[in-house]
Amino acid sequence: RLPQRMLPSRRRGETGLIQVRLELMAEVLSQTRNLLLEAEDPPVDEEALLVRTRERACGGCPNRRTCRGPDQIPGEVLRRPMTENTSLPFFCRKPGRMVTEIRRSQEQYRLLRADRQRRREYRGAVSQQYLFLSEFLREQAEELPRRSRRFSLRFQPEVSFATRSREPENGDKFRHFPGPGGQYFLLLCDGMGTGPGASEEGGSAAALLQGMLTAGFPPEHALESLNSLLALRGRAG
Numbered sequence: 001r002l003p004q005r006m007l008p009s010r011r012r013g014e015t016g017l018i019q020v021r022l023e024l025m026a027e028v029l030s031q032t033r034n035l036l037l038e039a040e041d042p043p044v045d046e047e048a049l050l051v052r053t054r055e056r057a058c059g060g061c062p063n064r065r066t067c068r069g070p071d072q073i074p075g076e077v078l079r080r081p082m083t084e085n086t087s088l089p090f091f092c093r094k095p096g097r098m099v100t101e102i103r104r105s106q107e108q109y110r111l112l113r114a115d116r117q118r119r120r121e122y123r124g125a126v127s128q129q130y131l132f133l134s135e136f137l138r139e140q141a142e143e144l145p146r147r148s149r150r151f152s153l154r155f156q157p158e159v160s161f162a163t164r165s166r167e168p169e170n171g172d173k174f175r176h177f178p179g180p181g182g183q184y185f186l187l188l189c190d191g192m193g194t195g196p197g198a199s200e201e202g203g204s205a206a207a208l209l210q211g212m213l214t215a216g217f218p219p220e221h222a223l224e225s226l227n228s229l230l231a232l233r234g235r236a237g
Contacts, residue, residue, distance in 0.1 A: 015144055022141035026134045033130035036123050044112045046075050049105045057101040063093045077102050078109045125228035132221040140216065157184055171198030173206040180216045187213075205230075 050073045058064050074089055082099050092098045159176040171191020179185050187209060191202025205226060212222040 019141045019144050022137045022144070026137035026141070029130045029134035029137070033127045033134065036127040036130070039123065041116050041120060044109065044116065046078055046109070049078065049109055050075060053101045053105040056104075057092075057094075057098045061094050061097060067093050073102075078106055082106065122232055125231045128228050129225060132217075132225055136217060136221060139218075153178070153182065159186065165194070167194045169196050169199040170194050171202035173199075173202040175206050175210050177210055177214060179213050183213075185210075185213055 054073050058067070061067065077089065082103050088095055088098060157176070161174040161176075163170065163172045163174075165172055171189070171193060173187075173189040173191065175185075175187040175189075177185055177187075187206055189202045189206040189209070191198040191205065193201075208229070209222055209226055212225060213219065217225070
């Protein structure tokens with residue numbers, strides 16, 4: 001850190017400085033989101049799978065010295081289901097052995113594509129979070145000059161709730177709390193299932209949502225953020 005010296009406190013202009021910083025943060029988050037969206041998924045190396053398939057099928061074959069099979073297996077076999085009656089698109093003296101290895105490679109190919117799709121969904125969820133945070137910071141910067149005006153609520157709600165569940169622990173959670181700008185939230189959360197697990201999931205989701213709403217997140221952003229978080233955790237809940 002560079003050495004600093006204390007300057008006299010300045011009140012004028014501090015709000016504008018904070019606004020600029022919030023807007024810069026929002027811009028950085030927006031740029032980060034764009035970088036995530038522009039990232040391309042690495043392609044599945046089909047050629048490597050096909051080479052390995054041929055090595056496994058032909059390496060221990062007793063006819064490998066006299067076989068006139070293909071030097072390269074066509075890529076279409078990875079995407080075409082192999083049944084008992086499926087004929088190979090090339091000559092092979094031991095088709096049963098070759099079909100077994102092709103099926104193994106097809107399963108690996110399917111898993112690789114599924115992992116690629118899952119990574120794409122995770123990246124989409126994270127980029128969505130950056131978008132929400134960027135918009136939230138911009139809104140805070142716009143609202144900052146008006147924060148000096150204070151208001152008091154004219155009414156105080158009284159809220160009660162009950163559950164019909166017969167289980168002592170369940171996923172039914174209810175919260176009520178005031179939010180910024182005179183808003184008052186009634187939050188109903190129904191965690192899937194019963195027992196301590198559902199109770200913990202429901203309570204955790206309700207607490208997180210309450211925290212975001214109290215902090216000033218718009219409700220639609222808070223719900224989408226919670227949804228993205230659940231997707232990243234791999235739990236439906």
